[in-house]
Amino acid sequence: MRSGESNPPKAAMWLLRHVRPGSHNQALTGDLLEQFREGRSRGWFWKQVLIAMAVGVLGEVWRHWPQFIYAIAGTAMQVFFRRSVEGAPFFFHWWVLPWPWSQLVLEGSPQVLLALGALPVLAAMLAINGIFRWVGLLRTGMLNLAFILLVHYLLGVLDTFPSLRRPVPGDPNLFTILLLPPPVIELLIFCSFLFAAWMGCRSPRYGSELETQADS
Amino acid sequence: MPKRRYLGEMELMVLLAVVRLGDDAYGVPISEELLNLAGREVALGSIYAALDRLEEKSFVTSSLGDPTPERGGRAKRYFRVTPAGMRALTMTRTALTNLWSGIPLVEGRRS
Numbered sequence: 001m002r003s004g005e006s007n008p009p010k011a012a013m014w015l016l017r018h019v020r021p022g023s024h025n026q027a028l029t030g031d032l033l034e035q036f037r038e039g040r041s042r043g044w045f046w047k048q049v050l051i052a053m054a055v056g057v058l059g060e061v062w063r064h065w066p067q068f069i070y071a072i073a074g075t076a077m078q079v080f081f082r083r084s085v086e087g088a089p090f091f092f093h094w095w096v097l098p099w100p101w102s103q104l105v106l107e108g109s110p111q112v113l114l115a116l117g118a119l120p121v122l123a124a125m126l127a128i129n130g131i132f133r134w135v136g137l138l139r140t141g142m143l144n145l146a147f148i149l150l151v152h153y154l155l156g157v158l159d160t161f162p163s164l165r166r167p168v169p170g171d172p173n174l175f176t177i178l179l180l181p182p183p184v185i186e187l188l189i190f191c192s193f194l195f196a197a198w199m200g201c202r203s204p205r206y207g208s209e210l211e212t213q214a215d216s
Numbered sequence: 217m218p219k220r221r222y223l224g225e226m227e228l229m230v231l232l233a234v235v236r237l238g239d240d241a242y243g244v245p246i247s248e249e250l251l252n253l254a255g256r257e258v259a260l261g262s263i264y265a266a267l268d269r270l271e272e273k274s275f276v277t278s279s280l281g282d283p284t285p286e287r288g289g290r291a292k293r294y295f296r297v298t299p300a301g302m303r304a305l306t307m308t309r310t311a312l313t314n315l316w317s318g319i320p321l322v323e324g325r326r327s
Contacts, residue, residue: 024264024278030290031243031260037286052261059265 008036012049020049021056028052066125067197070140074118074193079186115144115193122197133201140200147192221273223308229254230266231305234276234295242281242292267295275301 016029036045061068096102119141126132223231233249234241243260250256250263270276281292297305 020261023268024293026290027243027280027293028260028264030284030287030292033288033290034244034286035260048259048261051259052264055259055261055265059268 006037008033008045009042012046015053016049020053021060064198064202066122066129066131067194067201069125070118070122070197071190071194073121074115074144075186075190077118078189112145112148115148116141118144118193122201126201131201136201138200140197143196143200144193147196151192221304223275223304224266224269226258226262226266227270227275228305228308229256230263231270231275231297231301235297235302235305239294239296241295246295270301271295273300273304274298275304 013029016025016032020028032045032048035048119137122140123132123137126136229250230246233246233253236249236253237245243263246263246267247258247260250258267276267278271278276295276297278293278295281294283289283291
């Protein structure tokens with residue numbers, strides 16, 4: 001083995017250390033180094049790391065499938081809603097409504113309602129999995145609302161910069177902030193739903209409740 | 217849903233390797249055992265995923281050894297089968313033996 005090849009690929013090591021989900025990362029890394037120093041190639045090392053990452057990600061999805069279903073359902077509802085009401089005057093011409101309805105619609109009530117509307121999906125999935133807890137469900141709803149309001153007000157701040165605003169074709173009164181393409185926005189929505197469900201249903205207390213239930 | 221208490225194929229093989237290796241059961245010897253005795257070249261990541269599941273089911277326990285230089289200062293994690301793991305193995309063996317005993321045709325083909 002040449003001297004340059006005596007060390008494992010740094011990028012693979014970084015991935016193992018920082019990206020791979022699951023426990024026993026230190027032991028796995030040690031085993032891979034032990035085998036590598038016994039003469040395995042860098043290609044073998046990379047293959048092992050990529051398999052370990054894929055298996056780790058699939059394992060996490062398998063363990064938390066209710067949260068993934070919730071994120072998919074929530075994202076699908078958001079996308080369907082946005083596309084189905086495009087051009088609907090009720091939601092976009094909020095200023096024609098009397099106060100406080102105009103304010104409520106302006107503050108993103110459709111999105112808030114949809115965030116809450118996806119919660120029954122999570123509740124059903126958790127119940128099917130036998131790990132339903134009201135506290136997890138409520139925490140997920142609160143986190144999701146917090147994310148949505150955060151994004152809403154962040155966009156509100158960005159809206160004050162004229163250079164970021166673009167006119168909506170066919171409506172001289174409307175402007176939109178075109179920072180990200182729709183697929184990226186949908187990915188962000190998916191991640192926010194997933195993160196909310198993950199955090200909402202995965203606190204140490206909630207986890208210990210699940211462990212107790214599994215052991216009983 | 218109650219946690220699955222039976223063994224998948226990979227879990228069964230890994231658990232048997234852990235039993236065979238005794239006090240020396242960590243990732244590398246387990247993978248060698250699977251290669252030499254079962255003819256399966258299994259990635260270490262897959263072995264650890266199976267060990268994670270076995271540990272969640274309380275079929276194995278693990279403990280850290282001493283860090284060694286050839287492992288970049290990282291310790292080995294040794295696994296041991298628990299009484300619950302031994303019971304699961306016995307139940308699986310009984311089930312498989314019962315199922316195989318009802319298939320004389322396959323035995324005839326092999327002989």
